[in-house]
Structures are given as structure tokens and as C-alpha cells.
Amino acid sequence: MDRMPGWIRQHLAALRALLVLTAVTGIIYPLAATGVAQAVFNGNANGSLIEKDGKTVGSALVGQNFTDADGNPARQYFQSRPSAAGDGYDLTSTSASNLGxxxxxxxxxxxxxxxxxxxxxxxxxxxxxxxxxxxxxxxxxxxxxxxxxxxxxxxxxxxxxxxxxxxxxxxxxxxxxxxxxxxxxxxxxxxxxxxxxxxxxxxxxxxxxxxxxxxxxxxxxxxxASASGLDPHISVAYAELQAPRVARERGLDLATVTALIERHTTGRGLGFMGEPAVNVLELNLALDQG
Structure with a gap:
């Protein structure tokens, strides 16, 4: 090995460094991070998926449209805000309109x-x-x-x-x-x-x-539209504006629908950032469950 030319020794050292760093940063660290996430934040790590009757219907982190067979807003559901992501809430085209x-x-x-x-x-x-x-x-x-x-x-x-x-x-x-x-x-x-x-x-x-x-x-x-085009929330004011229509279409008391809005309203981040918001998918699922 001592008789090996210097340029070969340099290449072997570089190869060893490449293999070690690949193992540490490409295998060991991702596995460790994934293991901790699954152990501590299982639901969030898997996309905060929401199921109904054993079937995945969406994510608490991603908005979606609620339309009828003709593509019109379904009157018995609360509607999300507009989306500039593709044709609406397209995960592969998340973006804003870039219009000011x-x-x-x-x-x-x-x-x-x-x-x-x-x-x-x-x-x-x-x-x-x-x-x-x-x-x-x-x-x-x-x-x-x-x-x-x-x-x-x-x-x-x-x-x-x-x-x-x-x-x-x-x-x-x-x-x-x-x-x-x-x-x-x-x-x-x-x-x-x-x-x-x-x-x-x-x-x-x-x-x-x-x-x-x-x-x-x-x-x-x-x-x-939101900056991402994927915002799953609407303001409390927008939810309250829609409540009479939803109550009427479902034959419910307005007080019942208003109570569901309050139940699915999240507060400000850390108690002071942003405004209270309503998760539309969770609210609509609660309506379907009666």
C-alpha cells in the first residue's frame, strides 16, 4: 500500500469518504428521522390523513373542492376558498396566481x-x-x-x-x-x-x-386564493356566512350548524399569530355524521 502512487491513495480516500457520508446522510439519518417521526408524530408524519368509513377522504392539511356531479358548488356543504393550484387544490401544481x-x-x-x-x-x-x-x-x-x-x-x-x-x-x-x-x-x-x-x-x-x-x-x-393554493381553512366569518344555507339544505337548526363551526374552529397560532380558522373538510365530515 505504501508503494501505491499518491493519486490512487487520494482517490481511495475520496471513495471511502463518499461511502461513509452516503451511509450516514443517505441511509442512517433518514431512517432515524423517519423512526422518530413515526414513533412521536405518527398521524402528522403520514400526512394527517382523514378517513371516513375506513376510506381515506383527504388530509387535514390540504383543502379540496366540494362540488356536485356537474362541478358546481354542492349546496349542502361548506365551500372552501378559491384555489390557484391547477384546476383547484392540485397537489402537483401548488402555487398562487402571482397577481397583485x-x-x-x-x-x-x-x-x-x-x-x-x-x-x-x-x-x-x-x-x-x-x-x-x-x-x-x-x-x-x-x-x-x-x-x-x-x-x-x-x-x-x-x-x-x-x-x-x-x-x-x-x-x-x-x-x-x-x-x-x-x-x-x-x-x-x-x-x-x-x-x-x-x-x-x-x-x-x-x-x-x-x-x-x-x-x-x-x-x-x-x-x-391562498399563497399555496392548498389552504384547508376558511375564516370564521366565511363559515358563518355559509351556515344558513347549509342548515337550510340539510334541514337542520342554524344553532346546530353554528355549534359545529365552533367545535371545528382552531385558535391563533401560539395564541397570538393569525386569526381563528375553520377546517372545511373536518366540518363537512361532522355534518355528514349528523
């Missing part, structure tokens, strides 16, 4: 236009219009007002493009309301407001969101 508060302008679909695959062009909704449309839908489902600030009555962002960008207005366009829709306000600074023409370039104008007089009844988490 400045995203207020829609791309209106041009009638007769098609995309690269030959499908009819659908345009693109801004975050503001998505929020407005969701709020309107929730309001209709729950029998309350779905209006909110910066939203039109028909559920799009209440945004004008004003020309010129600087100085006295000579033209104003409700850019998120495609013609022949009636603009949500008749005039702005003495100028008649026009509906938006699909395909027209309004980029030179000044963007002016209009707050209006509406007061939001629908909670924020009912109209916005």
Missing part, C-alpha cells in the same frame, strides 16, 4: 378571434375582476349582497381609462365592460363614459379605479 393589487385591467375577448390552437379567444380577467366575480357568485349562493368596493354591479373591476393621461379629461372608457354593456357610471369629470371595445389599445390613458359606495359583506378569504 395593481392588476386591475382585463383583456377583453375579441368576438370571432381564436387562439393559437383555434379555440375561441376568452380574454383574460384581472385579479380585481376575479375578486368581483367571485364576490358576486358567493353573494348569489348565500343570499347576501355580493357587491364590494371597486366592483361594478355586473361583477367586473370598476376601472376607467381616462384620456389624456395628464390634464383635463376629454374621454373616459370603462375598460373592463365590453360593448354594448352600459358603463357602471354615466360620466367622469363631466365626460360621458364609454364601454370598452375589445382589441382597442387603451394603454396611453390614465388608469382610474372607482371605489364607489359599496360595503363588502363577503369576506376576503371567500374571494382570494
Amino acid at each position: 393589487p395593481e392588476d386591475v385591467l382585463d383583456t377583453l375577448a375579441v368576438p370571432g378571434a381564436t387562439d393559437e390552437e383555434g379555440n375561441p379567444e376568452e380574454g383574460q380577467q384581472s385579479l380585481l375582476t376575479q375578486v368581483c366575480a367571485r364576490s358576486r357568485a358567493v353573494g348569489e349562493r348565500e343570499g347576501v349582497s355580493g357587491t364590494r368596493p371597486f366592483c361594478t354591479a355586473d361583477g367586473v373591476g370598476a376601472v376607467l381609462k381616462v384620456f389624456p393621461a395628464v390634464g383635463t379629461a376629454t374621454r373616459a372608457v370603462s375598460v373592463n365592460q365590453a360593448c354594448p354593456a352600459a358603463p357602471f357610471i354615466a360620466a367622469y369629470e363631466g365626460v360621458k363614459v364609454e364601454c370598452g371595445t375589445p382589441g382597442e389599445d387603451y394603454s396611453a390613458g390614465r388608469t382610474v379605479p372607482i371605489r364607489g359606495q359599496a360595503v363588502a359583506v363577503v369576506p376576503a378569504d371567500a374571494v382570494t
